[in-house]
Amino acid sequence: MTITAYIYLATLLFAIGALVVLLRRNTIIVFMGVELMLNACNLALITFSRMHGNLDGQVYALFVMVVAAAEVVVGLAIIMSIYRARRSASVDDANLLKL
Amino acid sequence: MSGGEALLFWVLGPTCVLGALGLLFARKAVHAAMAMALVMVGLGIFYIAQYAEFVGIIQIFVYSGAVMMLFLFVIMTVGTESSISPIETISGQRVWGWILSLLLGGLAVYGLGKVAFPEPVGLGAAQAEGSVTALAREIFSRQVFSFEVLGSLLVIAVMGAMVLAHRERLVPRATQRELAADRVRRNTFVAGKPAPGIYARHNASDVPALLPDGTPAEVSVPRTLVARGQTVPVPYRGVDPAGTPPDAEAADTAPTGTGAGEQA
Numbered sequence: 001m002t003i004t005a006y007i008y009l010a011t012l013l014f015a016i017g018a019l020v021v022l023l024r025r026n027t028i029i030v031f032m033g034v035e036l037m038l039n040a041c042n043l044a045l046i047t048f049s050r051m052h053g054n055l056d057g058q059v060y061a062l063f064v065m066v067v068a069a070a071e072v073v074v075g076l077a078i079i080m081s082i083y084r085a086r087r088s089a090s091v092d093d094a095n096l097l098k099l
Numbered sequence: 100m101s102g103g104e105a106l107l108f109w110v111l112g113p114t115c116v117l118g119a120l121g122l123l124f125a126r127k128a129v130h131a132a133m134a135m136a137l138v139m140v141g142l143g144i145f146y147i148a149q150y151a152e153f154v155g156i157i158q159i160f161v162y163s164g165a166v167m168m169l170f171l172f173v174i175m176t177v178g179t180e181s182s183i184s185p186i187e188t189i190s191g192q193r194v195w196g197w198i199l200s201l202l203l204g205g206l207a208v209y210g211l212g213k214v215a216f217p218e219p220v221g222l223g224a225a226q227a228e229g230s231v232t233a234l235a236r237e238i239f240s241r242q243v244f245s246f247e248v249l250g251s252l253l254v255i256a257v258m259g260a261m262v263l264a265h266r267e268r269l270v271p272r273a274t275q276r277e278l279a280a281d282r283v284r285r286n287t288f289v290a291g292k293p294a295p296g297i298y299a300r301h302n303a304s305d306v307p308a309l310l311p312d313g314t315p316a317e318v319s320v321p322r323t324l325v326a327r328g329q330t331v332p333v334p335y336r337g338v339d340p341a342g343t344p345p346d347a348e349a350a351d352t353a354p355t356g357t358g359a360g361e362q363a
Contacts, residue, residue, distance in 0.1 A: 015204030022196035053220030
């Protein structure tokens with residue numbers, strides 16, 4: 001058993017995250033699916049870093065975490081403001097721009 | 100991968116997948132968030148097992164600590180009762196979602212099967228002086244510009260969140276005097292709403308007050324408890340000092356936790 005098993009696990013988690021984004025209707029859970037995809041990518045980056053004996057993967061994983069944290073802050077603020085205007089957390093109700 | 104690490108992988112890997120599936124199938128957003136926290140802690144342990152100790156600890160601190168806390172906070176504010184209608188707005192969305200995701204996963208696994216991965220080098224030489232020191236050398240020498248850009252990104256994100264979360268008050272807040280005058284003008288609850296538990300046997304806040312004719316006053320129970328369905332079921336026993344059982348009319352008007360509509 002080699003460390004490529006981690007990469008297969010990351011692929012599986014990424015696919016599940018994509019499934020969550022496509023299927024769930026609650027905005028917060030959809031957002032958590034995006035986080036799951038980012039985390040799966042981080043696992044692959046860490047594994048590649050170990051595979052190649054190079055720290056670039058770890059550095060990128062850290063940077064992805066920072067970007068994800070910024071994304072969470074802004075995204076949750078948007079969810080909150082939509083909820084205040086619409087009283088709903090469903091992705092289907094956010095149709096303000098629809099003609 | 101040593102024997103211990105393989106054991107860790109086969110214990111923690113399925114746990115992570117189960118947590119991810121919990122995110123997919125959980126009915127309540129809080130349960131989904133807890134499943135997500137489990138996945139994040141598991142991934143952090145994986146990082147530590149792969150000699151990326153600093154990243155692993157940051158993962159557990161930042162993700163399962165700060166980010167999931169933020170998610171739970173928003174779930175608390177938005178409310179767990181916000182029900183999502185099960186009607187599909189896009190026809191066949193569920194079927195196509197499954198098909199596309201399975202295709203994505205299958206394609207990725209197929210592609211990975213075709214790749215000839217090199218023999219793992221290991222991080223022993225790369226972080227000979229310790230994981231944190233090696234990472235710091237990398238970040239503050241080669242990646243220092245990216246690091247500074249990320250710093251400004253964080254500042255901008257904080258400002259954006261503040262702007263989005265700020266609410267401009269359009270009309271001045273009604274004072275107590277104005278509220279009282281309004282109650283008198285509309286002639287509703289002139290003396291204020293009845294407090295829960297009045298004339299009932301208990302004075303807990305989940306027990307509706309009893310009107311003089313013995314019927315429970317639903318308006319006296321805090322609407323949060325009504326929305327959660329945490330009110331005490333009526334009829335009460337011993338309402339009537341004579342010992343007659345409460346009439347059926349009182350049972351019909353019992354609050355049954357269907358007050359979610361008036362939540363808005």
